[in-house]
Amino acid sequence: MMNSTHTTPKPQATNSLIRTQSYVNGMWVDAANGETFDVIDPATGNIIASVVDMGNADVRTAIDAAHAAWPAYRDLTAKERSTLLRKWFTLIVEHKEELARLMTMECGKVLSESRGEVDYGASFVEWFAEEAKRTYGDVIPANTKDKRLVVIKQSIGVVAAITPWNFPLAMITRKVGPALAAGSPVIVKPPSETPLTALAISYLAEKAGFPPGVYNTVTTSKNAEVGLELCENNKVRKLSFTGSTAIGKLLMSQCASNLKKISLELGGNAPFIVFEDADIDAAVKGAMASKFRNNGQTCVCVNRMYVHDRVYDEFVGKLSVAVAALRVGNGMDDDVQMGPLINEKGLTKVKHHLADALSKGAKIIVGGNALEGLFFQPTVLTNITPDMVIAREEVFGPVAPIARFTDEKEVIQLANDTPYGLASYFYSKDISRCWRVAEALEYGMVGINEGMISTEVAPFGGIKESGIGREGSKYGMDYFMEMKHLCFGGIN
Ligand code: NAP
Numbered sequence: 001m002m003n004s005t006h007t008t009p010k011p012q013a014t015n016s017l018i019r020t021q022s023y024v025n026g027m028w029v030d031a032a033n034g035e036t037f038d039v040i041d042p043a044t045g046n047i048i049a050s051v052v053d054m055g056n057a058d059v060r061t062a063i064d065a066a067h068a069a070w071p072a073y074r075d076l077t078a079k080e081r082s083t084l085l086r087k088w089f090t091l092i093v094e095h096k097e098e099l100a101r102l103m104t105m106e107c108g109k110v111l112s113e114s115r116g117e118v119d120y121g122a123s124f125v126e127w128f129a130e131e132a133k134r135t136y137g138d139v140i141p142a143n144t145k146d147k148r149l150v151v152i153k154q155s156i157g158v159v160a161a162i163t164p165w166n167f168p169l170a171m172i173t174r175k176v177g178p179a180l181a182a183g184s185p186v187i188v189k190p191p192s193e194t195p196l197t198a199l200a201i202s203y204l205a206e207k208a209g210f211p212p213g214v215y216n217t218v219t220t221s222k223n224a225e226v227g228l229e230l231c232e233n234n235k236v237r238k239l240s241f242t243g244s245t246a247i248g249k250l251l252m253s254q255c256a257s258n259l260k261k262i263s264l265e266l267g268g269n270a271p272f273i274v275f276e277d278a279d280i281d282a283a284v285k286g287a288m289a290s291k292f293r294n295n296g297q298t299c300v301c302v303n304r305m306y307v308h309d310r311v312y313d314e315f316v317g318k319l320s321v322a323v324a325a326l327r328v329g330n331g332m333d334d335d336v337q338m339g340p341l342i343n344e345k346g347l348t349k350v351k352h353h354l355a356d357a358l359s360k361g362a363k364i365i366v367g368g369n370a371l372e373g374l375f376f377q378p379t380v381l382t383n384i385t386p387d388m389v390i391a392r393e394e395v396f397g398p399v400a401p402i403a404r405f406t407d408e409k410e411v412i413q414l415a416n417d418t419p420y421g422l423a424s425y426f427y428s429k430d431i432s433r434c435w436r437v438a439e440a441l442e443y444g445m446v447g448i449n450e451g452m453i454s455t456e457v458a459p460f461g462g463i464k465e466s467g468i469g470r471e472g473s474k475y476g477m478d479y480f481m482e483m484k485h486l487c488f489g490g491i492n
Helices: 056-074 078-094 096-107 111-134 170-182 195-208 223-232 245-258 280-296 309-324 344-359 408-416 431-440 476-480
Strands: 022-024 027-029 036-040 047-052 138-140 148-155 158-162 186-189 215-217 236-242 261-265 270-274 302-308 363-366 379-382 399-405 423-427 445-448 481-488
Touching (some): 096 111, 111 476, 223 245, 245 261, 280 302, 280 309, 280 399, 309 363, 476 481
Parallel strands (some): 158 186, 270 423
Antiparallel strands (some): 022 215
16 A cells, blocks of 8 residues: 555456456457457556457457347347346346456455446446336327327447446446347447456346347457457447547537437536535545546546635645545555556546646645556645646546635526536535536536436436447436337328
8 A cells, every 4th residue: 555655466366257368259369360459457567368469350250240130139128128227237237246356456446446347337237127128119199090109219220338447337237238139139249448447347246147249259459450340340330439528529520421320428627616505524435436547547536626715725624634544555555545556648648737837836735746657646736727638538547626606697607618428416405506506507417415326227428529329327328229100101
């Protein structure tokens, strides 16, 4: 563990869920050219495994297999698909500890959070196993006497899912759960940083009994070439992407060539507002949960805090005490609360945001230094101004920037002054203000006196440049189905 000091990481336990080949058409396969790439433990820098590095031709094989599997799979009854998903859910839950350890090894998040992610990820499989049976259509009162109008919902076809490293399991199940429930075969392209968790749950999907070709995982380091194929191949009918806004825009433009349906879950720039009437202890607890989860590397992490002048000193004081007490180290150690950043690029970004803020007048209250390897001290920064990079872009690291405000209208304007619109948070005990501010914030999700907003039962997603579509909840299935109008004529 390190609180500015480092301890030697423990040796990594072997894990029976480690698979290094891609999973295509019900088989574990190598790339045609035999290439592989290494998966690195960000806490130690050690190579965990080398996995198959697929190229275009390999991915086309997976797409063909998924397309061939589609008719029989969509013709299963909803209950049969639901049963398969339920089996997969049970297997994921049964392997919770091994999955959590694998996830911590490859993405660095602490074990308690990895265990939480297994539960969270599994919850989408369970939820959509249930939703599979409820994809109701409609009967519409006809416009003429000799017609009968009916709406049915059908599987959209082969779905490609491109996912990020910060939730190696849940970002897959949040897409694949509804797709499989709807009768759509899937091709998962996991991130090159965390392919092992993706392969482990593919193995559990195989054990659950999904027919060959229905569930495919293609591991690759050639993201651009494989991404282009998934976008331009006509047999793929839907692309669901979670990741950065820049890559989301690129994929959207590539999907324009065949007007492929897309869902995008992209980056955010979450404001966190503490009004003068807030419960300050609750606000500190919410800020800690949202800002420092996964070392500040989630799309809904607080990115900038605005605290009312009257409670500013109290909030900064209490937050600083909590942040200074955070234990940093290898996430495999149960006592650790914050792991490493994912890679050198992530670390460089944090350093750049910090240097920019300091050059424009920000003040370090806690932390502020890089530790060994990819570790960084949890940091509190004050005197933040809107021109600082840290106030405008996701820092994706353990830095909490705080600004002062005095007026409700002013702070709403500051909070909305961003191209992003994913998550936002505020604390107040005034019920009128709660409604007023919640309605005024231009975000897909608002936490009101709450820092943890994600659940499978509520719609997750953003507006503006944070994305298109919603995942989870009763709305989630619609993005993997097409609506069809049946017009029966000549009815006497
Ligand atoms: P990223 O660089 O956009 O990568 C996401 C995925 O896209 C990875 O699988 C990546 O593969 C792949 N990719 C990269 N370039 C590609 C290309 N040219 N064509 C096709 N695929 C490509 O994002 P990240 O750094 O991994 O993830 C962090 C971002 O995701 C943050 O912005 C965060 O806010 C966002 N996020 C959003 C949500 C949400 O629900 N809104 C949830 C989690 C994360 P490689 O790994 O091989 O590069």
